[in-house]
Amino acid sequence: xxxxxxxxxxxxxxxxxxxxxxxxxxxxxxxxxxxxxxxxxxxxxxxxxxxxxxxxxxxxxxxxxxxxxxxxxxxxxxxxxxxxxxxxxxxxxxxxxxxxxxxxxxxxxxxxxxxxxxxxxxxxxxxxxxxxxxxxxxxxxxxxxxxxxxx
Amino acid sequence: xxxxxxxxxxxxxxxxxxxxxxxxxxxxxxxxxxxxxxxxxxxxxxxxxxxxxxxxxxxxxxxxxxxxxxxxxxxxxxxxxxxxxxxxxxxxxxxxxxxxxxxxxxxxxxxxxxxxxxxxxxxxxxxxxxxxxxxxxxxxxxxxxxxxxxxxxxxxxxxxxxxxxxxxxxxxxxxxxxxxxxxxxxxxxxxxxxxxxxxxxxxxxxxxxxxxxxxxxxxxxxxxxxxxxxxxxxxxxxxxxxxxxxxxxxxxxxxxxxxxxxxxxxxxxxxxxxxxxx
Numbered sequence: 001x002x003x004x005x006x007x008x009x010x011x012x013x014x015x016x017x018x019x020x021x022x023x024x025x026x027x028x029x030x031x032x033x034x035x036x037x038x039x040x041x042x043x044x045x046x047x048x049x050x051x052x053x054x055x056x057x058x059x060x061x062x063x064x065x066x067x068x069x070x071x072x073x074x075x076x077x078x079x080x081x082x083x084x085x086x087x088x089x090x091x092x093x094x095x096x097x098x099x100x101x102x103x104x105x106x107x108x109x110x111x112x113x114x115x116x117x118x119x120x121x122x123x124x125x126x127x128x129x130x131x132x133x134x135x136x137x138x139x140x141x142x143x144x145x146x147x148x149x150x151x
Numbered sequence: 152x153x154x155x156x157x158x159x160x161x162x163x164x165x166x167x168x169x170x171x172x173x174x175x176x177x178x179x180x181x182x183x184x185x186x187x188x189x190x191x192x193x194x195x196x197x198x199x200x201x202x203x204x205x206x207x208x209x210x211x212x213x214x215x216x217x218x219x220x221x222x223x224x225x226x227x228x229x230x231x232x233x234x235x236x237x238x239x240x241x242x243x244x245x246x247x248x249x250x251x252x253x254x255x256x257x258x259x260x261x262x263x264x265x266x267x268x269x270x271x272x273x274x275x276x277x278x279x280x281x282x283x284x285x286x287x288x289x290x291x292x293x294x295x296x297x298x299x300x301x302x303x304x305x306x307x308x309x310x311x312x313x314x315x316x317x318x319x320x321x322x323x324x325x326x327x328x329x330x331x332x333x334x335x336x337x338x339x340x341x342x343x344x345x346x347x348x349x350x351x352x353x354x355x356x357x358x359x360x361x362x363x364x365x366x367x368x369x370x371x372x373x374x375x376x377x378x379x380x381x382x383x384x385x386x387x388x389x390x391x392x393x394x395x396x397x398x399x400x401x402x403x404x405x406x407x408x409x410x411x412x413x414x415x416x417x418x419x420x421x422x423x424x425x426x427x428x429x
Contacts, residue, residue, distance in 0.1 A: 015221070020211035023358075027207040031387050034380050057379065058372035065369070084376050091200070091383060092365060094207050095358040102221065112222075115288065119225045122359065125232055129366035 015105045019098050026094025033087030041080040055081065060133050062089055092130065099123050153187035159381035165201055166389020170209035171396070173350030174331045175357045176201030176386050178258060178413065182420055189378070191251065195325075196368035197378050199361040201386045202323075202331065206358025208390035210351075218351035220344065222288035223306065227352075230313045231320035231334070231360045238324020239367035251424030253325060258417030261332035262410060267339070293348065306342040315341050323357070324364045331357040 055077075059065035066089065069082045099122060106116040161183050165176030177198025184194035213219055289306040306312075319333040331353040338349035368374055 016214040016217055020214040023207050023214070024211040027204070027211075027387055027391075030204075030207070031384055034383055038380060054377050055375075056372050057369065057374040057376055060370050061366075062369075084380065087383065088374070088376075088379060091203055091207065092362060095203060095362050099359060102225065106225075115222050115225055118229050122225065122229050122232055125229075125236070126359070126363060126366075129236060129363055 015102065015109075018105075019101060022097050022101055023094060026090060026097065030087045030090040030094065033083050033090055037080055037083030037085075037087060040083060044076065044080060057085060057088055062092065062130050064133065065089065096123075096126055096130065099126070153184065153189065153378070155377070155381050158184075158378060159385040162201060162382045162385025163389040163392075166205050166208065166386035166391075167393040168389075169201070169205040169331075169386070170354070170390040170393030173335060173354045174261075175361065176205050176382075176389075178261060178332065180382065181254060182258075184378070185251075186419075191254075193373050193375060193378070196365070196373040197375075197382050199365040199368060200374070200379055201382050202357045202361035203365060204383045204386040205390040206354055206356075206361070208387045209394040210355045210358065212394040213351035213354060216293065216351075218293050218348060219355045220288065220291040220348060220352060221355075223291075223309070223342070223344075224352050224356055226288060226309070227313060227316045227334075227338075228356050228359055230316040231323065231356065232363045234317040234320025234322075235324040235360045235363040236320075236367065238321040239364040241321075241325060248424045251420050253322075253424075255417050255419070255421030255424055257322060257333075258413055258420060260336075262414050262417060264332050264336040264339075266410060267336075289342075291344075291348065295347070302345060304343075304345050304348065306344050308341055308343075312337055312342040320360055320363075323360050324367075334360075 057065065059068060065085055069078070069085050072078050072081065099119060103116055103119045103123060106112050106119060161180060162176065165179035168174070168179060169176045175198070177195070180201050181191070181194045181198045184197060185191050189197075210219075289309060290304070292301050292303040294300075295302045315337040316334070319337055322333055323331075334353035334356055335346075335349045338344050338352055339346055344352070365374075
């Protein structure tokens with residue numbers, strides 16, 4: 001009986017409003033982090049910071065970016081950089097969260113394996129470029145030596 | 152060097168227009184940034200950020216109206232993302248004049264895509280059991296509030312469409328957006344979905360496609376916080392307003408203005424490319 005009720009409940013689940021809520025929530029959270037970062041940066045100026053947010057966001061992956069930020073804990077610019085970077089990471093994570101939710105919906109509710117497989121491959125590809133330390137540029141640039149427009 | 156507030160205002164406009172027309176902010180922001188003296192590769196990275204931001208803010212309204220075809224979107228996304236990853240790598244290898252020319256020609260092509268989307272109206276078909284038709288990815292339906300009817304549509308050529316989406320991803324990677332204008336063109340012309348569905352699918356997909364490029368720009372160190380912050384805040388506000396006003400404003404008026412802007416910017420970029428190549 002419990003299984004029947006669960007199946008009925010799942011079949012009534014509508015994916016679009018869920019995805020909509022995830023995207024809207026991510027957009028708002030990202031903006032909130034960035035505004036907080038800006039305010040912290042403004043408060044610390046001019047003694048501690050040369051100018052608001054004049055730095056490069058540079059990391060091999062999202063985990064490395066956050067790791068680098070956390071390693072600077074205690075420095076004058078920590079909260080400013082951490083909040084701005086967190087806003088940027090939230091912006092990037094949001095579409096990924098939408099894909100994860102879609103995949104679960106296709107597997108658990110719709111049981112449409114073919115479409116779930118396509119979404120799964122998309123998730124895997126994005127996970128490689130976003131979360132792993134695999135450096136794509138040198139590897140691919142080697143393969144693409146023939147490219148005629150290299151500057 | 153472009154200060155915070157002018158870039159913020161440009162991003163609001165980019166987000167507003169992007170949400171109204173289903174396109175990314177790169178087509179507006181990349182030319183503005185390059186004209187302000189920002190390196191084109193960094194401008195392209197900011198363009199990617201604006202595409203993700205607009206998609207995050209505008210897509211929720213379209214999803215609530217059940218407009219995008221999520222199944223076909225998932226398949227097309229895969230091909231576009233592979234293209235975007237390769238395109239992003241090529242961005243760092245290509246010369247400036249080529250990128251300018253490429254951006255300009257792409258904007259002119261976008262002009263034709265939008266002009267066509269403006270002129271063609273989707274055919275309406277009343278269906279009794281639309282749910283049955285949702286079993287395959289090439290068939291879908293949505294409620295059209297203007298006509299008060301359920302529109303059922305059927306697509307074609309999914310393989311050619313997928314191949315084209317690889318090219319769209321490649322362009323998106325090079326230009327910095329999700330290649331959304333080309334996505335509209337592929338879904339509309341090649342697959343044959345109604346323009347409204349194509350615009351909203353493009354809006355949703357450009358977030359993930361640009362995400363692939365954005366990860367590579369992060370690795371290359373092309374993202375500057377001083378340009379990222381006003382872009383995200385501006386495009387979020389603009390896209391939120393644009394998607395809210397979409398049902399109230401006449402789309403034709405908005406598109407007509409945007410088409411004029413687009414062609415001017417496209418010609419400007421081609422001119423810049425030719426000047427640099429001399």
